[in-house]
Amino acid sequence: MTESATQNPQTASRNSPLAPPPEIRLEGVLKRFGAVGAANGVSLRLEKGQLLALLGPSGCGKTTTLRLIAGFEEVDGGEIEIGGQVVASSRLHLPPERRRVGMVFQEYALFPHLSVLDNVRFGLHLYTGDRARRARDVLELVGLAGVEDRLPHELSGGQQQRVALARALAPEPALVLLDEPFSNLDAGLRVRVRAEVRAILKEANATAIFVTHDQEEALSLVDRVAVMLNGQVHQVASPQKVYRQPVSREVAAFVGEANFLPGTANGRTVECELGTLELQTPVTGPVDVLLRPENLQVLPGPAAAPGRVRSTLFFGHDQLLSVETGSGAMLNARLGPSFYFAQGQPVHLAVKGPVMAYTK
């Protein structure tokens, strides 16, 4: 394609010569619908071959961001660059058909009047090689060889999903976008399809962005997670880092379950009701200490022990305890199934490992 060949020298030089240039870059992207800001300055970078999840609650602007990247909406400010070429800014709007972006829609949007093969072949009009062969190869990649002549409604949900993926991958796009791709699959199928989709994207060496509100999906699927709240990206990091070291109280509360206890931080340590705890990143002053339920240890104690079990939820592989501390704070703790706790039982609470704390 001609657009990809014309590398914009300005943007190329802005990147450090050592780090590989990002395949996609968003810089302060703005989008308003009426008075409502759906994207309030979204900034994001992703390297070639990486999978990124745009994770956030509904209404946080993640789908809008995806549609801005694809070119279905025009930006009100900021800049979007794909494969070294600026595709959107306040002055420029490259139409979707010239962005080399493959999109997998939430409802798949397979063309109902075309066979599976024709759906996949639909975007190959600029492909220089053997188009039928390319379509068959991609269908084979997604494990759908043999259903080429069927119509979309004759396929199961999981198969439709994979046709949509094959159709998006076939023209070898610079970037693949997936909008809540697993939300239409039932829970049993979802886990399997997720792993398959990840494998397919990795095999195709595709750069991809998922939009999802499902934390488990985001954490288990991708290389990088971007947490989006209120129209802004709050943190972009590996799944482990986003979970273990959330940059803010809001991110911590959205990703995973979180307890907060008030405390006073003195650089490397923090004082709180549960004692002096080691900090992962230094802070000073009055803080909220993040305690993940699985980092809390609950031990049966004598009647004088400060904690009281208020309720228990037993799940089999683990159990969730609600414990009231001496000061009256309620903390959720997750522990193994072996111990039995009665309601009102006195307990000691301890914390495993270093913690995060956020200035109030």
Next chain:
Amino acid sequence: MDAPGGSHLPSRARLLLHISAGVITGLMLLPLLYLLFRAAGVGPAALELILRPRTGQVIWNSSVLTLGVTALSLLIALPLAWLTVRTDLPGRKIWTVLLTLPLVIPSYVGGFALVAMMGPKGILQSWLAPLGVERLPSIYGLPGALWALTLFTYPYLFLSIRAGLRNQDPALEEAANSLGHSRWVTFWRVTLPTLRPAITSGALLVALYTLSDFGAVSLLRFNSFTRAIYVQYLSSFDRSLAALLSLILVLMTVALLYSERAIQGRARYYRASAGSNRRAKRVRLGRWRIPALLLVIGVVAAALLVPVGVVTYWLVQGIQAGESFAPMWRATLNTVQAGMLAALAATLLALPVAYLSSRFPSRYAALISQAAYIGYGLPGIVVALSLVFFGANYATIFYQTLGMLVFAYVVRFMPQAMGILRTNLLQTSPRLEEAARGLGLNRRQVLGRVTLPLLRPGILAGAALVFLTTIKELPATLLLGPTGFTTLATQIWSATDEAFFARAAAPALLLLAVSATSIVIILGQEKK
């Protein structure tokens, strides 16, 4: 299998319901069955009659007219639907209403307007005569019939394409865009193909309307089936040919219905469930805004303004010339009387059939309720002709009475009431009736305090729709009305045929006003 609900009816009442529904459907089938019987009675002479060149000519005429009107309607309706649904055309809501309204213009009123405007004694001729224009090109025949029928039937396609466009998943076009196709290519390769079901069903309505229309073709003297049947009926003592022509017309109708299924093909078009509930983004017309507006204005002018203007013009002419309104009051009274009787009878007869098919689903019930729709699919002239034969031969007491006419109306329009009642019943859970029983009401109390109150809107809407359709009916009224019985429809028709345009104007305006209200009822039903 247990019947859903209704099972609390005692078996005697259930038997009665099954029998009465069967008898009612039998009555609805009478015209078609008698026509078959009559045509079979022609014997070997039938082949000779069918093979006459004149019969072939009629088949050819009807086919050309039907295809032509359908194609022209599509040509008008597709851009109009797209403009009003998918672009930023100024005033698109008002245009949508105005572009739909021609639907309520009965074809003979449209025919009247055309003849009274462009005909030999029409407005245009009288304007041009001082300029030395002796004769306008004739509007009679195919061109006039094409013009009139296209302008008053394209709204069927317009509405169904609009619905198709609105239901289309906007993600389909976005997917095509992101796969590298421009908006133009996307329209031809994605939008249009996925509109196929909407286009096919709308085109079917247009084609069925055209094939069975009597008013426009008879006034514009185009020898298609319905006019040929009428002429044959008037001019000859041996009515076998009229019966045979009717049968061929029925066969063509069936062929049309069947071809719709064939065209729909194996592809299923659906909008994937919830989720992408977005509306598609509107296309900015930019410099195309003016041409688009001109197209819309042109169609509204031709299909709505000109007919209404012509009718008004002749009304004023008539008043100035001292035209008497007495015949119109007489005709209005007759029209209202016949319409009310038909509405009452149709609703009463529709109730058992609708109740049976919605509360006691079985193969029998499905067959009965589908068969009851046949009269709706039959061209009016066919129903009328068959009942004329039947009345003259077997029911001479009823022949040329108001009762016979009302029966014809019921055969043709009862399915409208039945459809509304059935929808209403299906939307009313039988669990409600059971809940009332559980609260200590007996069967009769449940009927009076639960079932009927819940059905009331359906009964009223159904009756109103039958009334409004009946008062516009032409062919059955012409053939079956008692001697000297004129309605608004027959008055317009005969006055136009004899070129007394001023005499047709007042009833035409009245009918237009009344039928405009019928669309309100139909749209009110669709919203549910």
